[in-house]
Every structure is written in structure tokens, then in C-alpha cells.
Amino acid sequence: MLNPVFKLYEKDLISLAKTVWSNPEPGFREFISSRAQIDYLLKMGFKVTENAAETQTGYIAEWGSGKPVLAFLGEFDALYGLAQKADCTSPSPIPGQAMGHGCGHHLLGTGAIAGALLLRDLMSAEGLEGTIRIYGCPAEESGSGKAYMARDGLFNDCDAALTWHPSHFNMIATGSSQSCIQCYFRFTGIPAHAAGAPHLGRNALDAVELMNVGVNYLREHMEDSDRVHYAITNPGGSSPNVVQAFAESRYLVRSTTNPKCERLYERVKQIARGAALMTDTKLEIVFDEGLSNTVPNFVLEDVLDAAFHKAGVPAYSLEERKYAAGFKATVPTEDQLSDTPKACKAPDTLEKNILSSELCDYYVETYHSDICEMGSTDVGDVSWVTPTCTANLNCFAYGGGSHSWQWVAQGTSDIAMKGMLKAGEVLAYAGLTLLKQPELLTKARAELNRRLNGESYKCLIPDDVHPHFYD
Ligand SMILES: [Zn+2]
Structure with missing residues (x-):
């Protein structure tokens, strides 16, 4: 009643x-x-x-x-x-x-x-x-x-x-519940003809992929209660014969407390910086969301x-x-x-x-x-x-x-x-x-x-x- x-x-x-x-x-x-x-x-x-x-x-x-x-x-x-x-x-x-x-x-x-x-x-x-x-x-x-x-x-x-x-x-x-931080990793490279002049290009999609590989290796060295998810929000285009000049991923990092989440986020950012170094691209990190x-x-x-x-x-x-x-x-x-x-x-x-x-x-x-x-x-x-x-x-x-x-x-x-x-x-x-x-x-x-x-x-x-x- x-x-x-x-x-x-x-x-x-x-x-x-x-x-x-x-x-x-x-x-x-x-x-x-x-x-x-x-x-x-x-x-x-x-x-x-x-x-x-x-x-x-x-x-x-x-x-x-x-x-x-x-x-x-x-x-x-x-x-x-x-x-x-x-x-x-x-x-x-x-x-x-x-x-x-x-x-x-x-x-x-x-x-x-x-x-x-x-x-x-x-x-x-x-x-x-x-x-x-x-x-x-x-x-x-x-x-x-x-x-x-x-x-x-x-x-x-x-x-x-x-x-x-x-x-x-x-x-x-x-x-x-977990604290979390969500952000965008935006990589900017140089477009070029993928067959004719690949040496002139710097591939932003490569940076997104290398970052994901790096984070996948990070998983073995996180606490069991940590989580990292990603989506590729901009692959740079649909033409394989163009070196992609811009690509973007969105990451969601979770841990059990705010300080732990901030530390894990910093490690993910380091990997992104590494991917930018490897590909000679520029990296911009844009903060999206954060929950305690x-x-x-x-x-x-x-x-x-x-x-x-x-x-x-x-x-x-x-x-x-x-x-x-x-x-x-x-x-x-x-x-x-x-x-x-x-x-x-x-x-x-x-x-x-x-x-x-x-x-x-x-x-x-x-x-x-x-x-x-x-x-x-x-x-x-x-x-x-x-x-x-x-x-x-x-x-x-x-x-x-x-x-x-x-x-x-x-x-x-x-x-x-x-x-x-x-x-x-x-x-x-x-x-x-x-x-x-x-x-x-x-x-x-x-x-x-x-x-x-x-x-x-x-x-x-x-x-x-x-x-x-x-x-
Ligand atoms: Zn709900």
C-alpha cells in the first residue's frame, strides 16, 4: 500500500x-x-x-x-x-x-x-x-x-x-564506486601521398595505435581494480592512400580513489607523449570529465x-x-x-x-x-x-x-x-x-x-x- x-x-x-x-x-x-x-x-x-x-x-x-x-x-x-x-x-x-x-x-x-x-x-x-x-x-x-x-x-x-x-x-x-577521468588525446601529423611521398608524412593514426599498444602493456602493471577503456573517435579519414594528419582517441581511466586515478591518468598521458615522440606528431590532451x-x-x-x-x-x-x-x-x-x-x-x-x-x-x-x-x-x-x-x-x-x-x-x-x-x-x-x-x-x-x-x-x-x- x-x-x-x-x-x-x-x-x-x-x-x-x-x-x-x-x-x-x-x-x-x-x-x-x-x-x-x-x-x-x-x-x-x-x-x-x-x-x-x-x-x-x-x-x-x-x-x-x-x-x-x-x-x-x-x-x-x-x-x-x-x-x-x-x-x-x-x-x-x-x-x-x-x-x-x-x-x-x-x-x-x-x-x-x-x-x-x-x-x-x-x-x-x-x-x-x-x-x-x-x-x-x-x-x-x-x-x-x-x-x-x-x-x-x-x-x-x-x-x-x-x-x-x-x-x-x-x-x-x-x-x-570508482573515481574516473575521461579525456581526448589529439595527435597532429603531416599529410602526404602514402605511396608517392610517405617519407614526407607524419602519421597521426600511427600515434593513436601506438598509444593503444602502450596502454595495453600498461594493463599488466596496474592494480586489479583499475580500468582503462578507449574509443577511437577520429581515425583521420577513410583513405589509406593518404597519411592521416589528424587522429583522436577518447580514454576513460578508472581507479578506486581520486589520488590513484590521477596517478594512473598521468601514466596514460606519459604513454601518449611517447607515442607522439615515436611518430614525430604533436599531442594535445583535452580534459573531458572527472568523477570522484x-x-x-x-x-x-x-x-x-x-x-x-x-x-x-x-x-x-x-x-x-x-x-x-x-x-x-x-x-x-x-x-x-x-x-x-x-x-x-x-x-x-x-x-x-x-x-x-x-x-x-x-x-x-x-x-x-x-x-x-x-x-x-x-x-x-x-x-x-x-x-x-x-x-x-x-x-x-x-x-x-x-x-x-x-x-x-x-x-x-x-x-x-x-x-x-x-x-x-x-x-x-x-x-x-x-x-x-x-x-x-x-x-x-x-x-x-x-x-x-x-x-x-x-x-x-x-x-x-x-x-x-x-x-
Ligand atoms: Zn543511472
């Missing part, structure tokens, strides 16, 4: 999520999505500051006054290559459309708004003081939106940040865990289960069993649920973990500044995972909407606990300070790099 307060907002929230799903937009270009959310929040009596951290689409919506300040983090960006028709159980791209909501961010942003509305009404009913802020955070998938907002100090006066993510499990996220590792907060994990128990998990009709079964059948069972959360307390129970149910219909208990999971999120930057924690709410069938066509297709289903509203309930109950027991905020802050061990937040993005958009 959902909190009855949602009766007031349910239709609006579902329609808002569907508007965002139907208008999938890239990071820092979420104009329709951001506008729809801002207009609704203004209508709901929130004070809104637009263009947060000069991101154009980022915003901060506020209600209430004084301390504590509780932040709910929302997202609304989509992914390239994932346009997909709703409800189809086979890959069905939409002609002429490039993007789709493969990570459920249309639900994420709207669920954060749901949480803020419910908490506001609960606070009013109980006469509680405090400030609720919704951070409309752009460009999570690509662009590092929250990192720019954290760099600008926008979370500095927050007492805690709570967020959620659409998932195929009901659980509290725990552990850390996530600092876990066990105090807030316990608060969200208790809120989840209070809210319960969504119940599903036979029709919804039939719908989910169609998507579950698109992925082999062994793949579903191998994609389960590491911090699960009872893996056998989870395995049984995956085998016997179409979707996660129970709360998966997790233990506290400090383990760094592979992958990065800009929630990490927020977690360095204020105690931060994330809940995962089931919105999709088993089978498929984040950034899959299956998640896009299920994005407007009743199951997705139930998960989104339930997320709002979990966030609101957790917020209510923190308002009623401010000593938990003190404890959460003490845990953050202990984990930072004297270090303070330093954004990985250099000061002269600003929010930008690359196709």
Missing part, C-alpha cells in the same frame, strides 16, 4: 515521468525534461533556482526553512543508441530517434520529486522544521553534472543527501534500510507478472543469476526468487560494504561533501540490466511507476527519521569525517573546464 498522500500527486508524477521518457535528451541538453520538472515544482510551491553551476538544465528546488537541510538528488538524462518502443519484448528501435531512457532516469528525477512532496506534507502535518531541497542533476551518464555542482559548493550546507536508482532489485546500495569515488555512509544506510522496511515493497498483479515474464524470457537464466548484488546477505534466497519469480518482489537485505564496485557515478562527488546514500527500487523484470533495451521498453509500465512512487516513499520516510532524530545527522557527518581522514573534497575537473556538450 502506498502512502495515501500520493493520491494527490500520483497522476501528475506518472505523467511527468512519461513526458521525460518520451523526450529522451542527452546530458546538459535535457531542456524539455528539466523544464517540465521545474514548472511542476513551481506549481507545487517550491522556490526554484535555475542554471545551477552554469549547467543550463540543472536546478535546485527548495521548500521550508532553516536546518537541517536535506537533499534529494534527481537525474533526467538519457542514453544514445537506445531508442526503443514501449512494451515490446524484442529489440524494436524507433526510426529517427537516437536516445532512450535505458537507465530509468525519467523515473529517478520524478521519484526524487515524489519523495520531496511526501516529506513536505508529512513535515507540515507534524509541524517539523527544516529545508527540503531537490537537486535536478543533469548529465549523469555523460558530463559529470553533480561534479560541477559539488565543485561550485552547492551541496556545502546540506546535512545529508538521499537518492535512489531504478533497479531490478529492492535493496540499499552499499560500497564505493563514492564515500559510503553506514549510518544513512541504516536509516534508508529502516525506511524501506516501513514502506514495504510494491505488490504486483497477475497481469503485471505476465508482462514481466515476457521480458525475463529475453535473457538466459544463467546470465540473470550471475548479475546479482555482491553485498546480498542471503544469496540463496535471491537465487530462489530469480528462479521462481518474474521480478524482484521482496526486500533484498544487504550488509554494509566498503568494497569498490566497478563503475563510476557523479553521486561520488556529492558523497565527499555531505553524507550520502542511495536506495535501489525494483522497476523492471529480471533479465536485462541498466543501459539495456529491456529497461527502455519497460520504462512507462505500471511496474516502473510503482517502483518510482515507492522510491518517493522510502526517501520521505528516511527524511522524516533524520528530521526527528537529528543526532543521526551528527553521526552520519562524523562517519564522513572519519572516512575522509583529514582530506577534503577536491573536484577532479580542472577549474578551467566548464560544463560542455559533445555529440
Whole structure:
């Protein structure tokens, strides 16, 4: 059962999520999505500051006054290559459309708004003081939106940040995530006829290839938890009979902490310089993105865990289960069993649920973990500044995972909407606990300070790099 307060907002929230799903937009270009959310929040009596951290689409919506300040983090960006028709159980791209909501961010942003509305009404009913802020955070998938907002100090006066993510499990996220740096390596050489005058040419594509070979040798001498990925973003042209005068690659370097990531990045840059020397080409390095590792907060994990128990998990009709079964059948069972959360307390129970149910219909208990999971999120930057924690709410069938066509297709289903509203309930109950027991905020802050061990937040993005958009 959902909190009855949602009766007031349910239709609006579902329609808002569907508007965002139907208008999938890239990071820092979420104009329709951001506008729809801002207009609704203004209508709901929130004070809104637009263009947060000069991101154009980022915003901060506020209600209430004084301390504590509780932040709910929302997202609304989509992914390239994932346009997909709703409800189809086979890959069905939409002609002429490039993007789709493969990570459920249309639900994420709207669920954060749901949480803020419910908490506001609960606070009013109980006469509680405090400030609720919704951070409309752009460009999570690509662009590092929250990192720019954290760099600008926008979370500095927050007492805690709570967020959620659409998932195929009901659980509290725990552990850390990797810090990462993404940049472009641009090599410039000299064009020449590849057969007639090769001695006059200096080949930029050779430099890209030699750099990749060098980095592949580096892999043997990195920590197991480090990752380096690359894409050749400009091979220099399609004519083999021309010595390529310009070529570009985009690298993504990941490690478990910011200092380690910066050191690994420096080693990759050294290899690039070596490739330029070997080929007698000129090298330009252009910084693109940087994300900090996530600092876990066990105090807030316990608060969200208790809120989840209070809210319960969504119940599903036979029709919804039939719908989910169609998507579950698109992925082999062994793949579903191998994609389960590491911090699960009872893996056998989870395995049984995956085998016997179409979707996660129970709360998966997790233990506290400090383990760094592979992958990065800009929630990490927020977690360095204020105690931060994330809940995962089931919105999709088993089978498929984040950034899959299956998640896009299920994005407007009743199951997705139930998960989104339930997320709002979990966030609101957790917020209510923190308002009623401010000593938990003190404890959460003490845990953050202990984990930072004297270090303070330093954004990985250099000061002269600003929010930008690359196709
Ligand atoms: Zn996501």
C-alpha cells in the first residue's frame, strides 16, 4: 500500500515521468525534461533556482526553512543508441530517434520529486522544521553534472543527501564506486601521398595505435581494480592512400580513489607523449570529465534500510507478472543469476526468487560494504561533501540490466511507476527519521569525517573546464 498522500500527486508524477521518457535528451541538453520538472515544482510551491553551476538544465528546488537541510538528488538524462518502443519484448528501435531512457532516469528525477512532496506534507502535518531541497542533476551518464555542482559548493550546507536508482532489485546500495577521468588525446601529423611521398608524412593514426599498444602493456602493471577503456573517435579519414594528419582517441581511466586515478591518468598521458615522440606528431590532451569515488555512509544506510522496511515493497498483479515474464524470457537464466548484488546477505534466497519469480518482489537485505564496485557515478562527488546514500527500487523484470533495451521498453509500465512512487516513499520516510532524530545527522557527518581522514573534497575537473556538450 502506498502512502495515501500520493493520491494527490500520483497522476501528475506518472505523467511527468512519461513526458521525460518520451523526450529522451542527452546530458546538459535535457531542456524539455528539466523544464517540465521545474514548472511542476513551481506549481507545487517550491522556490526554484535555475542554471545551477552554469549547467543550463540543472536546478535546485527548495521548500521550508532553516536546518537541517536535506537533499534529494534527481537525474533526467538519457542514453544514445537506445531508442526503443514501449512494451515490446524484442529489440524494436524507433526510426529517427537516437536516445532512450535505458537507465530509468525519467523515473529517478520524478521519484526524487515524489519523495520531496511526501516529506513536505508529512513535515507540515507534524509541524517539523527544516529545508527540503531537490537537486535536478543533469548529465549523469555523460558530463559529470553533480561534479560541477559539488565543485561550485552547492551541496556545502546540506546535512545529508538521499537518492535512489531504478533497479531490478529492492535493496540499499552499499560500497564505493570508482573515481574516473575521461579525456581526448589529439595527435597532429603531416599529410602526404602514402605511396608517392610517405617519407614526407607524419602519421597521426600511427600515434593513436601506438598509444593503444602502450596502454595495453600498461594493463599488466596496474592494480586489479583499475580500468582503462578507449574509443577511437577520429581515425583521420577513410583513405589509406593518404597519411592521416589528424587522429583522436577518447580514454576513460578508472581507479578506486581520486589520488590513484590521477596517478594512473598521468601514466596514460606519459604513454601518449611517447607515442607522439615515436611518430614525430604533436599531442594535445583535452580534459573531458572527472568523477570522484563514492564515500559510503553506514549510518544513512541504516536509516534508508529502516525506511524501506516501513514502506514495504510494491505488490504486483497477475497481469503485471505476465508482462514481466515476457521480458525475463529475453535473457538466459544463467546470465540473470550471475548479475546479482555482491553485498546480498542471503544469496540463496535471491537465487530462489530469480528462479521462481518474474521480478524482484521482496526486500533484498544487504550488509554494509566498503568494497569498490566497478563503475563510476557523479553521486561520488556529492558523497565527499555531505553524507550520502542511495536506495535501489525494483522497476523492471529480471533479465536485462541498466543501459539495456529491456529497461527502455519497460520504462512507462505500471511496474516502473510503482517502483518510482515507492522510491518517493522510502526517501520521505528516511527524511522524516533524520528530521526527528537529528543526532543521526551528527553521526552520519562524523562517519564522513572519519572516512575522509583529514582530506577534503577536491573536484577532479580542472577549474578551467566548464560544463560542455559533445555529440
Ligand atoms: Zn543511472
